[in-house]
Amino acid sequence: MxxxxxxxxxxxxxxxxxxxxxxxxxxxxxxPDTRAAVLVVGDSLSAAHNIPAASGWVNLLQQRVKQQIKAPPAIINASISGETTAGALTRLPGLLEKHRPSVVVIELGGNDALRGLTPAQLRGNLEKMIVASQKADAKVLLLGIDVPPNYGPAYRQRLRQTYAELAKQYDVPLLPFLLEGVALKPNLMQADGLHPTAAAQPQVLDNVWPLLKPLL
Missing domain, CATH: 1.20.5 (Single alpha-helices involved in coiled-coils or other helix-helix interfaces)
Structure with a gap:
């Protein structure tokens, strides 16, 4: 050589x-590995409607995970005021591909009900979102909603059953009513009677947290 x-x-x-x-x-x-991300797909109840964005429960969630989770995940709020299950279903594939979340929080249905969508239509869209999220290896948390009493007890019961049946079928945790402890308190609701005030957001987060924390 x-x-x-x-x-x-x-x-x-x-x-x-x-x-x-x-x-x-x-x-x-x-x-950092984006698999630790939590993707929140919701409507105005999660989009801080008519209150400072920093006061919304999703932003408060970001603060809480930093305080209580050793390796806090990124919190991605993809909620849009006025969003329907059909609109979110259309956006979801792109969101899953972009963020590759480990947890998907689905908070939808209120606008569908306000627009007269049947529970069967609502169920179909939510089911597709759950399946798509699970196929992307993400855990799912389902946040249920309720409608005003003037919709009638039969419709409200079918709505509740829709969320409960989906949660059971796909083995996902369910918060039956996101605004539990808030909706019937005038001092915690905005003038429209549909959206919580900034003062109510910590309670909304406290409703979500016990079900979300085990998924992180």
Missing amino acids: NQASGKGRVASMGWLLAGLLLMPMLACAKG
């Missing part, structure tokens, strides 16, 4: 060693 050939092999080995040493550094440079 001549001297030039020996030097070439040494140089090649040097580059190989340098590459192996750099691989862990390059992996770290990609940033």
Whole structure:
């Protein structure tokens, strides 16, 4: 072996060693693993409607996980005021692909009810969202809603059954009513009687937290 050939092999080995040493550094440079993300897909109840965004329960959730979870996940709020299950279903594949969440929180149905959508239609859209999330290896938390009494007891009961049956069929935790302890207190509801005030948001988070924490 001549001297030039020996030097070439040494140089090649040097580059190989340098590459192996750099691989862990390059992996770290990609940033934190987004599999720890929590994706909240909801409507105005989760989009901080008519209150400061910082006061909304989803933003308060971000603060809580930082305080109570050793490796806190990113909280991604994809909620939109006025969103329906059909609209969210259309957006969900892109959100799952982009954020690759480990948990998907679904808070939808209020606008469907206000627009007269049947519980069967509501169920079909929610079911597709649950299935898509689970196929993406995400755990699902389902947040139920209720409607004003003027919708009638039969419709309200069918709505409750829709969430309960989906939760049982797909083995996902269910919060039957997101605004439990809030909706019937005028001092915690905005003038429209549909949306909670900023003062109510900690209670909304307290309703969600016991079911969400075990999924993190």
